[in-house]
Amino acid sequence: MAKEAISQGFTGTQKGLSYVGIHAYGYSGPIDVDNNETTLLQFSTGSAYIKGIFQPQYMVANAGIATEDYRFIVKFDNQEVSSMLIAEGADRDAFYNVVNLIIPPYTTIEITGANVTDSNTRAVGAIITGKVY
Numbered sequence: 001m002a003k004e005a006i007s008q009g010f011t012g013t014q015k016g017l018s019y020v021g022i023h024a025y026g027y028s029g030p031i032d033v034d035n036n037e038t039t040l041l042q043f044s045t046g047s048a049y050i051k052g053i054f055q056p057q058y059m060v061a062n063a064g065i066a067t068e069d070y071r072f073i074v075k076f077d078n079q080e081v082s083s084m085l086i087a088e089g090a091d092r093d094a095f096y097n098v099v100n101l102i103i104p105p106y107t108t109i110e111i112t113g114a115n116v117t118d119s120n121t122r123a124v125g126a127i128i129t130g131k132v133y
Contacts, residue, residue, distance in 0.1 A: 017043040017109075022132050024050055030059035030123035033113045037073070040126035041111040050103040052130020054111060056084060059123035068117040070124060074099060075110045085116070103130070 017026045028040040056072045074082040082099050103109060111126045 015039065015042050017041075017045070017128070019132065024052065024128075024130050024132050026126070026128040028057075028111075028125040028127075030057075030125050031113075032121045033070070033115060033124045034121045035115050035117075035119045037112045037114045039110060040072075040113050040124070041128060042109065044108045045103055045105055047105050048132045049105050050101070050130040050132050052101050052103065052128055053098040054082075054101055055098045055127045055129075056086065056113065057125040057127060058086075059125050068115055068120060068122065070122075071114050071116045072126070073112045074101065075112070076104070076107050078108070078110070101128070101130070 014026075015028060017024050026041045026043065031038060031040055033040075054072075054074055056070070058070075070086045072084045072086075073080055082101070084097065084099060109128075111128070113124050113126070115122065
C-alpha cells in the first residue's frame with residue numbers, strides 16, 4: 001500500500017482534499033447554490049487511488065426541500081461519472097444518501113450542485129471521505 005499521504009489535522013472548509021494518515025477528506029462547508037452549476041469541491045489526486053464516498057449536504061436548518069430539486073454531479077477529468085438528484089417532495093433524509101467512489105491516481109475531481117427547480121439560493125455542500133491506497 002502506498003503511504004504518500006501527508007499527515008495533518010482538520011483544515012476546515014475548503015474546495016480541496018486533505019489527508020490524515022492514510023485517510024482523505026474534503027468538506028466544502030455551506031455554499032450558496034442557485035440554478036447555476038456551482039463547484040462544491042475540486043481537487044487533483046496524486047499517485048495513489050482513493051476508495052471513498054461522496055455525500056451531498058443541505059445546510060439550512062428547518063427549511064425543508066419540499067419544493068426544490070437539487071442535482072449533484074461528480075466529474076473525473078471533466079467527465080461526468082455520477083449524479084444524484086434530490087427530487088421535489090423527497091424525504092429530507094435523501095440528502096444523507098451516498099455515492100461510492102473509486103478515484104484513480106492523477107485525476108482531477110469536481111463536484112458541483114445546482115437547484116434545478118428555480119433560481120432560489122440555498123446553502124448546500126459536499127463531503128467526501130475515503131482511504132488512500
